Amino acid sequence: MNGAPAVVATSSRAMVATLALVATLCGILIVSAYQGTLSAVTANKRVALERAVFKVVPGAVSVKEFVAGPAGIAPAGGVPAKDTVKFYAAYDAAGALKGIAAEGSASGYADVVRVLYAWDPARQAITGLGVIAMRETPGIGDKIYTDAAFLANFEALDARLDASGTALANPIRVVKHGSKRNPWEIDAISGATVTSKAVGRGINDSAQRLLPRLAPNLDQLRGN
Amino acid sequence: MTGKSPRIELRAAPHVKRPVGVETIMRNVVLALLPIAAFSVWQYGLSALALLVTATLACLATERWVNRLAGGPNTLSDWSATITGLLLGLTLPPSFPLWMAAVAGFAAIALGKALFGGLGHNVFNPALVGRAFVQAAFPVSITTWVPAYAPDRFTSFIPTTFTLPFMTPPDISAWAKAAVDGFTGATPLARWKFENLLATPADLLSGAVTASAGETSALLILACGLYLAARRFLDWRIPVAVLGAAALTAWAFQFAGPERYPDPAFVLLSGGLMLGAVFMATDMATSPVTPKGVWIYGATIGVLTVMIRYFGGLTEGVMYAILIGNALAPLIDQYTQPRVFGARGRRA
Amino acid sequence: MAIPGQQPLSHLEEFMEGIWKQNPVFVMVLGMCPVLAVSVSAVNALSMGVATTFVLLCSTLLVSLIRNVVPKEVRIATYIVIIATFVTVVDYLIAAISLAVYEALGAFIQLIVVNCIILGRAEAHASKNPPLRTAVNALGMGAGFTIGLFALGSVREILGAGKLFGVALFGPDFQPWVVMVLPPGGFFVLGAWLLLFNWLKNRAAGSAGKLAEGGAHG
Structure with missing residues (x-):
């Protein structure tokens, strides 16, 4: 019907008119539904984000979104520029920086595993893990958020930068169950190695990109 | 497909050889499976025995039930359900809880055989259908292994054998390590x-x-x-x-x-x-x-x-x-x- | 449905059509993609059922209201636009009500637009019947679809997680049947319900009639 000229034949005119009328009506419906629900949807997303961040950064009461690009960090907003990493800064009631949360993702056994990890600037370590989305086998893959021994890996997972400040001093690695020797290693879940490795890879990839950009600019976050 | 019941007939020549029926073949397969079953009981003890018996009984009971629902003849005597049950039991880990073995037996006959119309019409091997079902349903239990030749295997059961129906079996890694030294599972x-x-x-x-x-x-x-x-x-x-x-x-x-x-x-x-x-x-x-x-x-x-x-x-x-x-x-x-x-x- | 020369159905009968005689899940076996995909838990199943019912009711009502002014050449295009509109509306509504449900249902909210039940009802019923009758029929169909989804969802949640509406039923030691929350579980449970439904229907018919045969569609 695109740009169809008003033909003399009445049936065509009626068809175009009907479709135009219905489309207009539907457009109005969609726009009003969008406007009517926009604030609720935004609030929901905010609550979900805060809940996820507060879970991995205990003690935090507010959260701000930032992006880290090659030039430094900036508050998130608008269309994200290319080559930036999104992260969340969590603050306690007094307004002091409690920790950084960021998303890591890597493909697991069934689908992409998306996790949210917390990074503590004071201890230079990863201090918490939450799962955002996964479709791993129930009873096996979901141990990444039910298995206490696995979660204990993320109480103080070493994530300090090397001397040049461009990469992690020790890449975060997943090792076979029972063979964790170093603080930057993650002890895999026996029987769920693929999912465990996805978690480790997701965190490592994200931290390698984010932390070198973040570390020099921490004061900017504290000042907020 | 049901076999005829054996009977003795005395006749004068010429003799026409009776073709080997389903029942004869099946009975011989059961016979051939028995040494393997016996060896598995020798290795794993009472639990393996209970597992084989449960899987077989579950298959037989399901077969009978399906016979009744369909209003067809009793097909227990062709031995095919017995084979399915025995084979199924032999493919399960010895520590498999009995209630799960019963579920596997039910799935084997009901899903693997009866739905397709019974013996001879099934597309897939019924025992493997049963195993595939429990493999998907209970992925942890079906990959929990126990050591062979545990010293007290003829006097006591593996702790998981008598798990209550619908309940999670207990963790037996400690038991298995205690039973046989150096067991890796x-x-x-x-x-x-x-x-x-x-x-x-x-x-x-x-x-x-x-x-x-x-x-x-x-x-x-x-x-x-x-x-x-x-x-x-x-x-x-x-x-x-x-x-x-x-x-x-x-x-x-x-x-x-x-x-x-x-x-x-x-x-x-x-x-x-x-x-x-x-x-x-x-x-x-x-x-x-x-x-x-x-x-x-x-x-x-x-x-x-x-x-x-x-x-x-x-x-x-x-x-x-x-x-x-x-x-x-x-x-x-x-x-x-x-x-x-x-x-x-x-x-x- | 009003067939010429036949006594029109009463409104109650019209409502019961979708629940019993022409149940979209158990009799027509329509809209199987959402039925199999989102019936892993009772909450998801109910949400999906309610969302579909909403779209069904609103779009068939609108179709019925404009049935006499739409030229028949463009009727399908019109129906699709109307259905797509209400699907978009419901998409926003669910996101506003609960983000958790929104994420659990995922792409299947948008996929309501291709659910055969809705276009089928618009074409076969709403375009030939007055608004009230259409609304009653759509409600019945929606209720029937929701019941079907819930029947699958509750069984799969009870066996697959030992819970109903997220409440644990059997204590912490329950062994979940993982297969029930995986795609094959959906087929098993659907098959079992179809078996039961047909058996009940045959018994109600009072004779050992032929099993109702149903082919699965989109």
Whole structure:
């Protein structure tokens, strides 16, 4: 019907008119539904984000979104520029920086595993893990958020930068169950190695990109 | 398809030989399975016995129930449900809780056989359907292994055996370690895949390894298979094709990467390949009938088994390989029809 | 449905059509993609059922209201636009009500637009019947679809997680049947319900009639 000229034949005119009328009506419906629900949807997303961040950064009461690009960090907003990493800064009631949360993702056994990890600037370590989305086998893959021994890996997972400040001093690695020797290693879940490795890879990839950009600019976050 | 009840008739010549019925074949398969079952009880004790009995009883009860629902004749006497139950029990880990074994038995007969119309109409091997169901339903229990030859195996049960219905079985890794020193809880295939450790052929032949109840002794399975083949109750081409194709594939891989892939003997003797090749792939209802088709079918299963073992997420691939082979069987039959004598085309 | 020369159905009968005689899940076996995909838990199943009912009711009502002014050449295009509109509306509404449900249902909210039940009802019923009758029929169909989804969802949640509406039923030691929350579980449970439904229907018919045969569609 695109740009169809008003033909003399009445049936065509009626068809175009009907479709135009219905489309207009539907457009109005969609726009009003969008406007009517926009604030609720935004609030929901905010609550979900805060809940996820507060879970991995205990003690935090507010959260701000930032992006880290090659030039430094900036508050998130608008269309994200290319080559930036999104992260969340969590603050306690007094307004002091409690920790950084960021998303890591890597493909697991069934689908992409998306996790949210917390990074503590004071201890230079990863201090918490939450799962955002996964479709791993129930009873096996979901141990990444039910298995206490696995979660204990993320109480103080070493994530300090090397001397040049461009990469992690020790890449975060997943090792076979029972063979964790170093603080930057993650002890895999026996029987769920693929999912465990996805978690480790997701965190490592994200931290390698984010932390070198973040570390020099921490004061900017504290000042907020 | 139901067998006639045996009776003695005295007649004068000429004698016409009575063709071998379903019942005779099935009874002999059960006979051939008994030594394997007995050996599994010797290895794993009371729990294996309870497991085999439960799986068989569940299959028989389901068969009877389905008979009644369908209003058909009683088909318990053709022994086929007994075979399904025994085979199913032999493919489960000895520590498998009995209630799960009963679920597997129900799934085997109800989903694997009755829904397709009973014996002879089923597309897939019923025992493997039952195992596939519990593999998907209870992935943890079906990969929990216990050591063979535990000292008190004839006086006490494995702690998981009597798990209450619908309840999670207790963790038995501590029990297994206490029962046999140095027990690792992994099958030879898993140890190869994740730790690169190879079990010796002698251990695999004699059954001194961790595995499902009835797949440990390759030697015994071969002997029982030979008996059936000698009496022509199974098509010898199928096991030969399965094992031959698996060995060839394994050999080719080992030739390409000797440090990554194990030798063909390990592939043949470990896991359920022997039991699957001899007793499951040969199921008459679910394998092709044409001479050429039988070879293609067996070779498909052999190659698939090795592929799944090497490249899949699971450590063992025999079950899925045979199920895929079953699904292909009608197609294989269709494309390998022999030429009718005197006819010009492939199909008269 | 009003067939010429036949006594029109009463409104109650019209409502019961969708629940019993022409149940979209158990009799027509329509809209199987959402039925199999989102019936892993009772909450997801109910949400999906309510969302579909909403779209069904609103779009068939609108179709029925404009049935006499739409030229028949463009009727399908019109129906699709109307259905797509209400699907978009419901998409926003669910996101506003609960983000958790929104994420659990995922793409299947948008996929309501291709649910055969809705276009089928618009074409076969709403375009030939007055608004009130259409609304009653659509409500019945929606209720029937929701009941079907819930029947699957509750069984799969009880067996697959030992819970109903997220409440544990059997204590902490329950062994979940993982297969029930995987795709094959959907087929098993659907098959079992179809078996039961047909058995009940045959018994109600009072004779051992032929099993109602149903082919699965989109």
